[in-house]
Amino acid sequence: MRRALRQESGEAEDFTNDLRELSAYLQGTAEVTAQPTVGEPPPMFLLATGKGISLAAELGLPVVVGGPVLHSEELTDMLRDYRRTFRPRAQAAKPEVIISLDIYVADTAEEAQELALPEIWAMARSRETGEFGPLEAPETIRAQSWSRRTAERVEEGLHQAVAGSASAVGPQLEALAERTGAAEIMASTSTHDLQALGELDGALSELVLGRAP
8 A cells, every 4th residue: 555655665756667567556466455346447549758668569559640750750659660660568469559639720831830839838938947837829929038048949849830721731641651551540620719620620610521510
């Protein structure tokens, strides 16, 4: 019980063992179990932004890949190694790759990038301040003082963003799916305005499904 509650030194730092232990809890095979059990245990997915991809293979987990690694030249090799070294389990018989990213579909590239700016700015600022604050409106962001490094990160983020018109975003998503062999692309889009976010979701749905939600 003390170990389960993280009252023994060092346990919280061992991520691999933490994942194995979490899996045991979900499967009902851990030293501490919850009663009564309810049906099938929920599936586990490992969110990876780099080295975690190989860990997912070692533990036999589906992997959700996101962050800067999506733009790295090493990603293709990392995913190939993930599939090659994957250790099947009863809960995951074969490797599965899901790509998670922000997707901004608007009438123009400029409008799409404007909607992408709040998330990209917040991420860039968090790397300086250590805090990921509420998303701000673009006009509020531009009125603030930007450090040189923040400006570089924002520029890089806007350059890498999947943002533009439907005719531009569609081929980008197709190319990403082909490059990664992903079974699913998960949109984790966010912006400062909830109404605009709903419109973004609708535009993406229309692009992918041919209809609004």
